[in-house]
Amino acid sequence: MEDNASREPYYVNRGKYRGILSWLMSTDHKRIGIQYLIALLTFFWIGVLLGLLIRLSLIMPGKILSQGTYNQVFSVHGIIMIFLFIIPGIPVAFGNFFLPIMIGARDVAFPRLNRFAWWLYLTGAALVALSLFVSGGAPDTGWTFYAPYSIRTQANITMAVSGVFVLGFSSILTGLNFVTTIHRLRAPGMTWFRLPMFVWTVYATGWVQMLATPVLAITLVFIILGRVFGVGFFDPSKGGDPILYEHLFWTYSHPAVYIMVLPAMGVISEVIPVFARKTIFGYKAVAFSAVGIASVGYFVWGHHMFTSGMSDTARIIFSFITFLVAVPSGIKIFNWVATLYKGSIVLDSPLIFALSFIFLFSIGGLTGLIIGALAPNLHLHGTYFIVGHFHYVMFGGAGFAILAALHYWFPKMTGKMYNERPAKIGWLILFVGFNLLYFSMFVLGYEGMPRRYFDYPPEYYTGHLISTIGSWILATGLIIIFTNLIRSAFKGQEAPMNPWGGRGLEWTIPSPPPEENFEEIPVIDKAPYRMDG
Amino acid sequence: MGDSEIHKDRMAAKYGIWFFLFTEILFFGGMFLLYSIFRYRNAGAFHIAAAQEDLLLGSINTAVLLTSSFFIASAISAVKRGNNRLAILLQGLTVLLGAVFLVIKYFEWMEKIVRGIYPNSPVLLKLSSGEVLFFGLYYVMTGIHGLHVFIGITVISFMIYFTATGNITRKDYAKLENTGLYWHFVDIVWIYLFPLFYLIT
Ligand SMILES: [Cu+2]
Numbered sequence: 001m002e003d004n005a006s007r008e009p010y011y012v013n014r015g016k017y018r019g020i021l022s023w024l025m026s027t028d029h030k031r032i033g034i035q036y037l038i039a040l041l042t043f044f045w046i047g048v049l050l051g052l053l054i055r056l057s058l059i060m061p062g063k064i065l066s067q068g069t070y071n072q073v074f075s076v077h078g079i080i081m082i083f084l085f086i087i088p089g090i091p092v093a094f095g096n097f098f099l100p101i102m103i104g105a106r107d108v109a110f111p112r113l114n115r116f117a118w119w120l121y122l123t124g125a126a127l128v129a130l131s132l133f134v135s136g137g138a139p140d141t142g143w144t145f146y147a148p149y150s151i152r153t154q155a156n157i158t159m160a161v162s163g164v165f166v167l168g169f170s171s172i173l174t175g176l177n178f179v180t181t182i183h184r185l186r187a188p189g190m191t192w193f194r195l196p197m198f199v200w201t202v203y204a205t206g207w208v209q210m211l212a213t214p215v216l217a218i219t220l221v222f223i224i225l226g227r228v229f230g231v232g233f234f235d236p237s238k239g240g241d242p243i244l245y246e247h248l249f250w251t252y253s254h255p256a257v258y259i260m261v262l263p264a265m266g267v268i269s270e271v272i273p274v275f276a277r278k279t280i281f282g283y284k285a286v287a288f289s290a291v292g293i294a295s296v297g298y299f300v301w302g303h304h305m306f307t308s309g310m311s312d313t314a315r316i317i318f319s320f321i322t323f324l325v326a327v328p329s330g331i332k333i334f335n336w337v338a339t340l341y342k343g344s345i346v347l348d349s350p351l352i353f354a355l356s357f358i359f360l361f362s363i364g365g366l367t368g369l370i371i372g373a374l375a376p377n378l379h380l381h382g383t384y385f386i387v388g389h390f391h392y393v394m395f396g397g398a399g400f401a402i403l404a405a406l407h408y409w410f411p412k413m414t415g416k417m418y419n420e421r422p423a424k425i426g427w428l429i430l431f432v433g434f435n436l437l438y439f440s441m442f443v444l445g446y447e448g449m450p451r452r453y454f455d456y457p458p459e460y461y462t463g464h465l466i467s468t469i470g471s472w473i474l475a476t477g478l479i480i481i482f483t484n485l486i487r488s489a490f491k492g493q494e495a496p497m498n499p500w501g502g503r504g505l506e507w508t509i510p511s512p513p514p515e516e517n518f519e520e521i522p523v524i525d526k527a528p529y530r531m532d533g
Numbered sequence: 534m535g536d537s538e539i540h541k542d543r544m545a546a547k548y549g550i551w552f553f554l555f556t557e558i559l560f561f562g563g564m565f566l567l568y569s570i571f572r573y574r575n576a577g578a579f580h581i582a583a584a585q586e587d588l589l590l591g592s593i594n595t596a597v598l599l600t601s602s603f604f605i606a607s608a609i610s611a612v613k614r615g616n617n618r619l620a621i622l623l624q625g626l627t628v629l630l631g632a633v634f635l636v637i638k639y640f641e642w643m644e645k646i647v648r649g650i651y652p653n654s655p656v657l658l659k660l661s662s663g664e665v666l667f668f669g670l671y672y673v674m675t676g677i678h679g680l681h682v683f684i685g686i687t688v689i690s691f692m693i694y695f696t697a698t699g700n701i702t703r704k705d706y707a708k709l710e711n712t713g714l715y716w717h718f719v720d721i722v723w724i725y726l727f728p729l730f731y732l733i734t
Binding site for chain 2: 109110113172176177179180183184185210211213214215217218219221222225229230231232233238239240241244248
């Protein structure tokens, strides 16, 4: 291959396909990552609009949405946000783009499998989208598809669930691909303990994807078979057991929380050393805590079912392990703060998003302990407290990490710089709106407001009103942030190779990177995040 | 360029197939888990229901699948010795036996369906709930296993094509080797299904 020709940015058309096909048919990990990112953010915005609609309906119940439509809207909001946005999330977009570069490889281990997984994602998304419009109507079960209702409802569950099944398959293949890539394609000298932290978390996430997703897949198959052929594994009238569904579902869906949050933690571990101008504190502790979270997180699913009917012994064990899994998360937060300590902190927008991640995720994590303890759980289960908690973990955690990653890697991915001021203003508005929106949910839930309810007694009105006003503020912040990014992608100044002074391999190649990333595969001779040379 | 060829790595392919089989084990694991829970709760009914399975056909199918596994293993060693013609023949026999397995399975299913025993059928729903669950599991687990057999047949057919066109050679046979692993996995799943449905009377 002639090298001068291959040094053009990755998005310059050179293959045999033109236009959109040159993207869809591409096996370049960067092109695939960009496509995922665009798809994810599109679904994110659809989810945001549905969320705003839910909030609007809640301050004037019955005026905007009917009861049935309300059930469909919150279900579709959940399904889109969970399965189409936050679970694929960071690994498929930023993992695809940066994982090979960060380990000094030209691509992932199986580029064509990678493209296939992307097509599967599109197929799954299309099935989910189609289920909204065909006969039967959009799913109204919530994103959890609890049996036996999901087997009996008229809504078009079969197609939505098939879509989620396909998305799961895509997720498994991505995890498998990344784990193999990290095992096989590290550059010479890139030992395990020289891997950037983001790579460690994508590695741990890949294992969770492989270990947990097949359980979801078979569970969804049972739902489909129940609806299509009347196989009644979860149907009490046929000897089945709906509690079994909950067990199987949460065996996947709790680890899925780590599929969302682990790579987010990886992003934070990348951003903080660069903007504190210090090497990361406790490298091994941070790396092993990612693996620790991934392995312990597999055995806590029962905390979603404390009120579903379980023996006391089982509940005490599940509650205890839930507390255990908080330890590695605590280690990470401690190490991030220790990294910041006495650093020369540069308060640019990636760091601001990373710091808000630490703050919001801590609130999400600590409230998780409140509901992970048995006694408060009985009081708070099924209330807005839960809704507040998981929005702090998912949006405050994974969502803010995606925003941090977007701002941190934007110059590398697009070759353009964004404006710092609108990013910071947008962040401030988003942050205020976020806390109004979701903190009021803790109060509402503590006072007993049940989640998923369409209407409520007047005592709860003030809480709901504050929350809804928060949702408008939050949306304003998001609009500013994304307008800034989209504008800058087209009109921004040229980005230098290393705008932040980062030490990772991604900052040693041009912005945007050329096809195949490296002219010559680099040889690594030192630990990551070393700021001294 | 820009294609996967430059990254050809036999070891990576090994990792890939083992990880994939690992996820398959967990996928089937969900079904085996359900089986064990339902059988624990309905031990008696499971024994009664299992008596309706055709032990002879089940045993024949076990032998058929085991033999086919032997053929695909021999096909791989034939390729290693550079004997592609023999390898094609042996893979052809694997495909043939896979098809025989599915045909026998078809007759087993049909025999039950004709008697009105299939999920949600009026006949079945009159039986005890343990028996309903047994036949539900029977259709689901052998059905999904059968689907895997069918996928295996399709993949091996491609391998025959690759062996014939010289894409699989003595030096580069990772594809065929990994297909063999998949086929053994499908075989092993049946080794577990057979006693659970046919031998527990
Ligand atoms: Cu959980």
